[in-house]
């Protein structure tokens with residue numbers, strides 16, 4: 001909890017900090033990467049940095065945390081902290097790195113806000129930073145302990161399957177023959193690859209098979225840049241990863257996990273957002289789940305619908321499942337009322353439904369709005385964003 005004195009100072013300066021967040025972010029990363037170029041090369045996503053998009057997540061979440069502390073001093077935004085800590089754990093973030101971020105973040109704040117940063121203001125925001133950092137460090141420590149220490153391991157591609165023109169599935173096994181770590185459906189691994197210029201870039205990929213298999217399965221969509229550069233890691237995986245090749249994987253992490261009891265479930269995905277849903281559906285099928293499950297998926301066309309056969313097969317094994325596939329460009333014979341963008345208005349969705357969403361943000365916003373309109377509780381709508389989570393600040 002924030003001290004009373006700091007709370008007043010933070011409340012008074014929040015508008016100035018929040019208003020300058022983009023400039024602070026820019027200066028922060030400039031300072032951080034000048035002092036530590038290896039962090040840009042081997043830890044942060046340099047595509048996001050180059051594009052200038054989605055960089056606000058880190059500093060923005062501190063401002064969101066501060067708002068939370070002053071508005072609701074007796075609570076802790078656990079959902080936000082968990083989400084960040086899982087991402088950090090998958091990246092192998094260590095406690096001592098928080099000192100480095102602190103140094104460059106506060107240098108940026110002092111430079112951008114100038115004289116407004118009195119010693120009192122600096123002290124209050126330092127308190128906010130370490131409250132958040134220590135909460136994250138504690139959750140990350142528990143996550144690492146739960147994995148027996150964590151860390152990167154070499155994995156080998158044991159099978160590759162072309163799912164669609166742009167999506168390939170890779171089956172992976174630990175190169176040292178150790179067992180495949182357990183995970184919960186919905187979780188992801190970080191994949192680190194060495195690119196031709198020597199940089200070791202990291203991206204996350206959801207596990208697209210159920211736990212208990214002798215190999216991890218990931219399904220990767222190749223990102224076309226169109227006017228911008230092509231996605232680095234996805235294209236590298238497509239171009240270079242054949243059976244016998246190796247890559248480095250983290251243990252599985254992620255806070256979007258299937259919680260299946262008797263509540264009706266809704267699994268809604270769009271595009272490559274299908275991957276965690278397939279893991280969940282397979283798990284439901286394998287465990288003989290009997291409750292009602294509604295499966296919704298949106299894609300441009302049936303040919304672009306990755307893992308469609310699994311989608312249908314696992315749903316087909318459930319005694320009480322309804323499947324609704326929506327295509328912008330459907331095949332002949334596809335129902336006209338499931339053409340175009342997802343529209344849940346004609347679907348029976350009960351208010352006690354627990355929903356899992358994964359896909360582009362506009363898709364998730366639309367589905368979330370429709371679900372809330374049908375009486376589904378906001379707390380029962382869970383989601384995964386395939387990029388830095390800018391929704392965090394709104395939670």
Ligand SMILES: Cc1cc2nc3c(=O)[nH]c(=O)nc-3n(C[C@H](O)[C@H](O)[C@H](O)COP(=O)(O)OP(=O)(O)OC[C@H]3O[C@@H](n4cnc5c(N)ncnc54)[C@H](O)[C@@H]3O)c2cc1C
Pocket residue numbers: 045046047048050051188203204205206207219220221222223224225226228229230231232233234235272275276384385386387388
């Ligand atoms: C939890 C989680 C789970 C995920 N699961 C999956 C999954 O199961 N399957 C899957 O396919 N993906 C998944 N993703 C997404 C994946 O992690 C990558 O983000 C994706 O593969 C793109 O990475 P990339 O290296 O190919 O693209 P990047 O190199 O990261 O590029 C990203 C974007 O930035 C643009 N860009 C790059 N450089 C510039 C520049 N200089 N100027 C302008 N724009 C630029 C690119 O054009 C591209 O659109 C997941 C992400 C998360 C966070």
Ligand code: HEM
Pocket residue numbers: 039043044045048057058059061062083084087088091093097098099100101129132133136387388389392
């Ligand atoms: C209090 C301190 C910190 C906060 C509040 C914070 C916050 C965040 C947030 C909100 C995200 C996005 C989460 C998501 O995508 O769902 C993120 C991602 C990330 N964080 Fe942190 N973070 C902190 C410290 C650190 C430290 C110390 C490091 C290591 C130097 C670090 C490295 C990263 C990286 C590499 C990502 C992934 C984004 C990318 O690759 O561009 N963070 N962090």
